[in-house]
Amino acid sequence: MRHATLRQMQVFDAVARHLSFSKAARELHLTQPAVSMQIKQLEGLAGLPLFEQVGRVLYLTAAGTSLLDHARAILGAVADAEEAMAALRGQRTGGFRIGVVSTAKYFAPSLLSAFTAGYPGIEVSLQVANRRQILADLAENRVDLALMGRPPTDMKVNDVVFAAHPHAVIAAPTHPLARKRASLSALDGETLLVREQGSGTRALMERLLAEHGVTPGRLIEMASNETIKQAVMAGMGVSFLSVHTIGLEVSVGRLLVLDMEDTPVERQWHVVWREGKRLLPIADAFVGFMKDNGERLIEEAVHPAPTGRRTAKA
Template sequence: MHTTLQQMRLYEAVARHGSFTRAAQEVNLSQPAVSIQVKRLEEQVGMPLFDSIGRTLVPTPAGEELLAASRDILGRLEALDVALDDLRGDMAGPLRVAAVTTAKYFMPHLMGAFVRRHPKVRPVLSVINRANLLERLAGHQDDLFITGRIPGGLPVKAVPFLDNVILPIAAPDHPLAGRGPIPLTDLAEQRILKRELGSGTRSAVEQAFEEAGLTVAPFMELGSDEAIKQAVQAGLGIGFLSSYCLGPELQTGRLVALDVEGFPLTRQWYAVQRANRPLSRAAEAFLAFMKDEATVQAAMLR
């Protein structure tokens, strides 16, 4: 095979996105240009590289082999760049961080503060759901992974760096607003809005109810923190969100935090890395920065 590095980069992007169009947008090429390069790869391999499942492209067995090899080679080249930067003594190179969606309220600010100190670092932040984060963790696609729950089943190191305070919230005219302390049994009788299955916030709240001997079926399941906030403001029920999501709404009175027994819940945000993969100099420095200054930086957002 006479595969080029550019073809490998394009193929990896298509496989990751499951789409020629989204891959083309990422690499700033036209969709036909990306398709042509993947077609040439298929001609070299002599087998199809993708199956179409609905509107999503999924690698074939041959495609999986090519994907693994592409990620290995591209990863080694990136590691070489990082090693050379380290030898030059530069705090430079890429810093790839994947974060679950709730972390979008503070991670850009933390990365921004870090890059102001180290302007040669090139940050890449992927904000994704937990399922996609676990896929990226398994595929060694990022340096650090920001989540509220330590993943199981993989050899990882997890460093806590910030409190995750989860609050019960309601519309200001809700019957429970201004009351307190509210027994958890009373809260369980209300319409409860939950994030989708797999959400760390949902798991923490369900655990709190279970420890009190209560099981609460969701009145509605919603796929984002913003959707929860809008539904609560519309009077559809009570939600539970990280305090970092709620600054403007609580300050303006569009939402209120309820005084509920056992709340707020305090959990941790973790920076996770693969145990068998050393961090680049930039990633090591960013991890140390978060451990030392995340609380101070995040407090500015509240």
């Protein structure tokens, strides 16, 4: 593979993301035959097929999946080098790639807007996904920084805490548990609306229920906080979510935080990057900005309404 070119890596990455030669060609402003030729040349260097087509669907082969990790690491390193040279030339340009867990999407744009106002020449790439995907992006160098509720334990990272992050049980105002003091055992037999496996919120909820021996009557899995909030408002059940996701609905009386002992559960927001990764000056400045201003800006963006605090177990 030593004779592979950066252009071939770029083409390979685009085809792998889209699983389509035509879409990759449009993105790269190339013809489809040119994309096909670059992939054929790369496959020749690898000595293995990188893609296979079943019917009309294109798939990565095992070799393609393995090469993709290396290709993205190479492309990320080149991008880092370009920005490092720009920084040494004294240019306030370049940028950074940031991944945020889906719960953080309620305030991440406000934080980025406040930060980038002081750096009009920079570019920021924002990726929103669940915790599992953001950790994969971090591990494979597809993002420089990540915002999440709990740093990974199976990857060496640096992290900085920038804000408190309360979670609570929520319900519609008409729910029988509304406006009364209750213990978590009151959730026994309740229908609980939950995030998908791989979500940090789901993992925290499962630990909390296990600690208190709570067995819900039914779990209904949903893939987004927005869908869960709509379902709770419709009376389908209760849920356990970050307080930072429900500020608007609480303020207009569509949802409320149940007054339950041992809640809200207090976590913290972290900005995380891989150990050994050399942050460029602009990314390092963002980390400092988050540490100094993150909590205040989150409060302004989401107007949370917690009803007490509890520290989550690690």
